Amino acid sequence: MRAEPCDIVVVGGGAFGAISALELTSRGHHVTILDRTPEPHPDASSTDISKMIRMDYGSDVFYHELAEASLDIWDQWNASWPRPLYHPEGFLVLSASSFEPGGFEYESERVLRERGYEPRRFDADALRATWPAWNADRYPEGYVSPRGGWAESGAVVARLLELGRDEGVHFVRGSFSGFVEDGSRVSGVRFRSPGGSTHTLSADRVVVAAGAWTPVLLPWLDDVLTPVAQPIVHYGVDNVIQWQHPTFPPFAADTAGSGWYGFPSLDDGRLKLGHHADGRAVDPDARGEVTAEHLELARTFLRDSLPELADAPVVGTRVCLYCDSFDGDLWIGEDPERSGLVVAAGGSGHGFKFTPIIGRLVADTVERRDNPWLHRFAWRALGQARREAARVQH
Ligand SMILES: Cc1cc2nc3c(=O)[nH]c(=O)nc-3n(C[C@H](O)[C@H](O)[C@H](O)COP(=O)(O)OP(=O)(O)OC[C@H]3O[C@@H](n4cnc5c(N)ncnc54)[C@H](O)[C@@H]3O)c2cc1C
Known part of the structure; x- marks a missing residue:
């Protein structure tokens, strides 16, 4: 009614x-x-250039299903809007150790597979062969989910x-x-x-x-509910095509351990990294700037994981606010x-x-x-x- x-x-x-x-x-x-x-x-x-759209939620099938229902509508929006704003380029999940039952990567891949989404699991050799930008020595295991990508938020x-x-x-x-x-x-x-x-x-x-x-x-x-500050860093890349679909999917690089996740380059050469960790509680109107410590952490991540970006220039930073529920x-x-x-x-x-x-x-x-x-x-x-x-x- x-x-x-x-x-x-x-x-x-x-x-x-x-x-x-x-x-x-x-x-x-x-x-x-x-x-x-x-x-x-x-x-x-x-208001950001990109957000991850994924259905990988460890063993939490509730959120997996909520994402599944959302993705159907993202597809409908793509089909009916003047241009697609959701880019279904997959979601690359890298692990710095072998998959363990109970771990985020293992459980996410299991739920995807059991629900018919055919994630592709890979080892370091396959990572090296398929996505050569990554330092495969750091990531012995991973998978790519075909059902996900990023949106121009x-x-x-x-x-x-x-x-x-x-x-x-x-x-x-x-x-x-x-x-x-x-x-x-x-x-x-x-x-x-x-x-x-x-x-x-x-x-x-x-x-x-x-x-x-x-x-x-x-x-x-x-x-x-707590406003929590999280850093975003944009790097400038030269060879844009190399850092876009299909050679460079959006990724989570052992996020539970490293905190880093990121996105393919935009056509203007901006490649975005974000850090997901406990963050710092802030007044939303006095959120401050991305700290030198975070910039250094990001640089270390690039050196270790994406060596070709080790010297990529920072072209922008943003402190973004989570509204964290307890x-x-x-x-x-x-x-x-x-x-x-x-x-x-x-x-x-x-x-x-x-x-x-x-x-x-x-x-x-x-x-x-x-x-x-x-x-x-x-x-x-x-x-x-x-x-x-x-x-x-x-
Ligand atoms: C760094 C970062 C990365 C993220 N990455 C992802 C991701 O990859 N994938 C994902 O799914 N989600 C991600 N999120 C979460 C996602 O961005 C948020 O959950 C979502 O955007 C929240 O939208 P919102 O409308 O609640 O808040 P907001 O987009 O912040 O909108 C709040 C609005 O309230 C208005 N407002 C505030 N105060 C007043 C006032 N006094 N009077 C009138 N209006 C007011 C503001 O102007 C603003 O327009 C990320 C968040 C951050 C910070």
Whole structure:
């Protein structure tokens, strides 16, 4: 049964907010996105040149299936959008030791194989022969998954916002500063316009999808959601074709040990490396710069693993913010103490790939419909993980 149309304000126009607004509009609701800028905000986690799209989640079949459902929609988007923004170039997973049952690489490959995806396992000799840029002495085992690749994430958000605009989503430029409340019910938001004046927007429901800013805007969530800084480094490469599909797939290079993962070069010669580790908790508006220590770690990784890039010049850096939930799971639920307030955050460094599905999850939450995926992401107290999973990898 269709829910009664209502007025909804979505705070945040990153990937989670943009797709939520689009889905809610398609269900007949009147939706306004409030963000500090109408375009993808340059500081948003979604606004980046690339994000990994993969279904490799160790033995965690829940996320594997969520990625599987998302990938079907990535394919549909590719087929219907003016140009493909998801590049299905596979996902190369390298291990610095032999595969062990229980390990991320072993379990990911097993789940893929058992579910019919035909990952190709290889040893050092095959790595050397097939992807010669890699120092095969460092990686005795690995596999390549054919079902995955990378997406032009900033361009995807721009596209979703454009589609939203076409479908009737309203955009308001301003910075959220609080809720309008009616007892324990949230009935709108207050915001500061770029000129500094304060305004309100009334709403039947408010969705806060403010990424790493969420625990700042909603401080009662700061024990379960944390903004965490992670470094990104762009290198300049000369022979672009050598560093692109099919000779150089997106990769995770023993990420649990080294922290490094990366992407093929863009046509302009930018090759991106990212570091996935515990990171450092930060104020999202004072995230700092990529440190000399991280640049040195990245250089050591290149020297050891991709020797032809040992002297590649750094052409850009970016500190990107994870919105880490305490258990690594997304956070999509209605606040039990503030009726009408829905939070869609907790991307925890791996949320972008699920963008195609997130709108449905958020819309079902807003409409208070049951959805089997939502159980794991629902409101929970610290220590009440639906699954006490360690943080997941890229
Ligand atoms: C370094 C890094 C690498 C990552 N790699 C991957 C990957 O390879 N694969 C993957 O699947 N995921 C990856 N992720 C995770 C992914 O980027 C996020 O899960 C996803 O982009 C989160 O989107 P979001 O919409 O929640 O947040 P954001 O994109 O950050 O959007 C939040 C929005 O809220 C707005 N906002 C903030 N404060 C206010 C306010 N006061 N008023 C109004 N608006 C406000 C911001 O301007 C912004 O537009 C990575 C993240 C990082 C940081």
